[in-house]
Amino acid sequence: MRDIAHRSDPNRKAPMSQSRDHWSSNAGLVLAATGSAIGLGNLWKFPFITWENEGGAFVLVYLICIAAVGLPIMMAELLIGRRSQKSAVGALKDAVASKWPAGRKLGGLVGGWGVLAGFILLSYYTVIAGWSLYYFAQSVGWTFGGFPADLSPGELFDAQVGNAGLQLALSLSFSIGTIAVVYFGVSKGIERIARIFLPILFGILLLMLFSALSMSGAGEALAFIFRPNFAELGRDAVLEALGHSFFTLSLGMGAMITYGSYISRKHSVVKASGAIVALDTIIALVATVIMFSVIFSVAGMRDEVGGSTVGMLFISLPELFYTEVPFGVVLGPLFYVLVALAALTSTISLLEVVSAYLIDERGLTRHKATIGAGAAIFVFTIFAALSFTGTPILSTMEVFDGKAGWFSTADHFVSNWMLPTGGFFITLAAGWFMTREATKSELVDGTEPGWFKYGAWRFFIRWVAPIAVAAIIYFVILGVDFS
Ligand code: PFF
16 A cells, blocks of 8 residues: 555545655665755865865764764655655645654644745755856856956956856756756656766766876875874764754755655665665765865965855856866866755655645646746745845845845754754654654664664664754754854
8 A cells, every 4th residue: 555645635636546756766765865964064064174174083973973874864764765655744734643643743744844944945055056057058168268367266256156147057957957857746757866976976976086196295185184183173064964964965945755656665675774874975985085186286375275164066066177176177067067966866756745735735737836936936036046146125124133145144053943843853753753663664674784783773763863963953042053
């Protein structure tokens, strides 16, 4: 019966017998979910926060957070989804009700909070994703026409983000691409794209890694990233590592619950979780090694990079491809293809969270849900895009201290408030509201790998993860900003 779309109201449009779309294989699931996890968080945020926090010790703490908090929650989200075969709202209702029937509504609210987080996150994520299209087009031009000697990368960047028409065109293109994939559904849209794009993404990254490791700064970069210096490590760095582990693994908002709801009983939640978490972490580290090798190879670059994450990806790197990086004329455009592909496989998962809710809970057809949600989200993308163009209010509003503009406000709200609170309730749902039998039957079903110990998972999901996440929430309430 699990393969049948569950509906609480039989009068809704989609027929009871409509079979739920599923990933066609374990590899399909892993690639799609890894595609969701690998994104701007790996290429844009992680290298920068590693930089800000002086490398080594921060990276080690991050790895611990990923293993102790990220991995157990990944399994929790996928199992909650697989068990109920419903999107985030319905799945969390079922999870909470498994021990506490009166708590269905609360479960639904937590799911709704996640859907809202997906909605907002997608609305501004698309803007940065759009920049990758611009830099791809520019770098193709530089590859064939040469990098103009008098071009100031900083000025180019400012002109790009300040141009409202261009910003809207770029984000609209990216939104249309996202809608087009989700429109075709799980196996024919999302999985198919992931199967094609992820191997391309890995290939490009590998080429870049070879090139970067041949540069003179590679040794210093590796030491910076992997040699821990605990003197540099403060409380905020630990919070930042923990908060980022949610963002990078697409946790805390039901994306993995939604993807989990398309797993059939033949496929292992535990194996998939291990693979997704490992791949996401490796890619974040590889991206960081690449960027730092380039930066450490160029005299004076360290000081220039200090400014912002955006700076590293869109201001420092473009020129370096043409002046420093071996085979940079080829790797430059490929790098921006990589950023675009990584972003696209994440944006499709965000749109899927919202669309799946509309399909499962509101009875919309997939086509209507995808186009409707995509269009509604794009309205907010316009606000985010215009917040870089000097538009009154959108560029200047300041709800959170030091976070001026719509874009920064939305990012701060989602990363600091929505993902940790959503994640906290998800750990409670899996660790405390679902019965032991229910979670055990999802994780220990003959498909799990030998290294998996159910008792250990249960300990982490009941104690370690909620306490760690509660600590983030506590400090956020006190006003600590870790994003
Ligand atoms: N994991 C993505 C990244 O690292 O860029 C961001 C993200 C995508 C978060 C999808 C949440 C999500 F549902």
